[in-house]
Structures are given as C-alpha cells and as structure tokens.
Amino acid sequence: MKSIITGKAYVLGDNIDTDQIIPAQYLTYNPSIPAEYKMFGKFALSSVPAAQAGLPKGHVPFHTDDEFVSPYQIIVAGKNFGCGSSREHAPIALAAAGIHAVVAEFYARIFYRNSINGGYLVPLESKVRLVDRICTGDELTIDLENSTLTNVTTGETWELHGLGEVAPILEAGGIFSYARKVGMLPE
Template sequence: MSKVIRGIIFVVDDNIDTDQIIPAEYLTLVPSKPDEYEKLGSYAFAGLPDRYGKFIAPGEMKTPYPIIVAGENFGCGSSREHAPIALGAAGVKAVVAQSYARIFFRNCSATGELYPWESVERLCDVLETGQEVSIDFEQNQLIDHTHGKIYDLKPIGEVGPVIEAGGIFAYARQTGMIAR
C-alpha cells in the first residue's frame, strides 16, 4: 500500500471517549444524509475539555488537522459508529494512538472513515498540536517534519484495504464476498 497522509496534527492523551469525540446530543444527525454528515463533522471533538484547544474553528465545518495523535484507549465508551464518522466528516484521515477501544477500531474499518494506526511508542507525550507529520503506509512510519524525527507504527494489516475500499460492505462487494 503505497500511500502517504501529510498534515498538521491534533494531540490528545489517554481515554478519549466517544462522548468527547461526538457528544450524545448530536447523535440525532443521520450520517447517510449528506448535509447531516457535514453537520456531524462540525461537532467532532465538541466534548473535549478546553485544555486541548479548538479542533474546529467557530463557524467552520472542517478541521485543519487531518491526523490525530492520541494515548491509550482512544475511542472508549459506547459502541456508537458516529464517533469515527464524525471525525471522518470533519476531515480526519487517520488516528495514531497508543491503543484503541476494540469497538472504535472495528467501527473505523466498518465505516471506512479513517485509518486507526497504533504507535510503537507513546507519541502523545513527544508530539504537539500543530506539528506537521506524514504517515508512510509502506514503511509503517510517522515522520515528524517539524523536528526531523521518525517513529515506527505497527502495521495496519488487513484493515487497510477495507478502509481504502470505503468500509466493510464496499470491501465485501469489491472482493466478491457479497453480490454487487
């Protein structure tokens, strides 16, 4: 998979739950409706404490941060699919976390919204919001362009092609698992 995602990062720490990613009050939005999908994205990380700063500027629909760097247990809490969908709708392409809640990781691949990379070391303690990085899919690396450092990532494995296809159903259709 020869692919690179490049952009500035938004850094959070441990146990970022689905209610912080997309508060329950916005779950009435239906992601399959294009205007509501966009609106859902505008509320991504609306539940984060103020100490992280703004993920989406007031009046904007998209974030300037295509990559999130996180600590342990990212996406814990409920099983809501709205969490990775909201991040994807906001313009996030990948999350690099030390570990994930199993259901969030599964929802990333099921929806095809974003790539859930796992870091080998704890990057949320060494990187800062606003730094420019690249994720190199072929090398399984995060490159910190701000400081010229390279960090290894765990291989994304078989989930990569599922996300690339646009989610589990699109992948199943592409590979002939289910009829088109």
C-alpha cells in the same frame, strides 16, 4: 486509501471516549444526508475539556464554532482512544471534520472496528507514546507502506504497527465494499 497521509497534528491524551468525540445530543443528525453529515464535523470534539484531553496549555480548539472542517488532518492520541459507548458515529464525526488518520497507543476495540468497517479513517497504533513527543500543529507525514510517522516539523520518525489484514478493507472503502470486491456480496 492513499499510501501517504499528510497534515497537521491534533494531540489528545488518554481515554478519549466516544461521548467526547461526538456528544450524544448531535446523534439526531443523519450521516447519509450531506447537509447533516457536515454537522458531525462541526460538533466533533466540541466538548473535550482541556484537562481531560491532555491538551496543550491554553487549550487549542479543534475548530472554531462556525467551521465544519478542522484545520487538523491527523489525531495523535494516547491510550484507549474511542472508549465508552459503541457509537459508530464517532469515526464518522472525525472523518466529517477532515481527519484522515488517528495514531493512538491503542484503541477501544469498537472504535477501531467501526473506523475500519465504514472505511472512515485509518486507525494506526504507535509503538511508543507519541503524545509527549508531538505538539498540536506539527506537520506530520504517515507512510502506510513503511508503517512510519514522521514529524516534519522536528524531523523525527517513528515506527508504527502495520495495518495487516485490515489494509484491504480500508483500501476498498469499508467492509461492504470489500465484501463486494472479493465476491462475498453481489455487486
């Protein structure tokens, strides 16, 4: 896990559920097969209606239909990100689409744990509502050591909640890699 994450923001609203993140019809793909893994990226956030997602006027698409990777690297979301079903494919889909971090006001517990357990992406929580202060396309920098997010486009910086005890799990690449590293599982 890098201590600095940079990239363009994609802003979503409240209550983005796992069915919106990766619709059920695409769960037939196997993420352990490289050709199928990239399909998760292609269909990530492909069915989020603009009105539900709190997207900017004119709905900025997450990516075009023929792309597998989004031009965005950081999602900024509102409350209850990843709610709905306990589908572990949701953080996989975002990672396959090129997302390195999600910054939300708070998460549905299962999405948060699935993100960490698989080491797919860094789930961070904001101390203030950022969806009203950051625009899709803004250039962002996340400093994990100092728990800050800077909007390079506007020059504003906000404090984030630190990763705490989950940081070593993410640094190891997920729960199983962490367990091997600390001797809980054989190498």
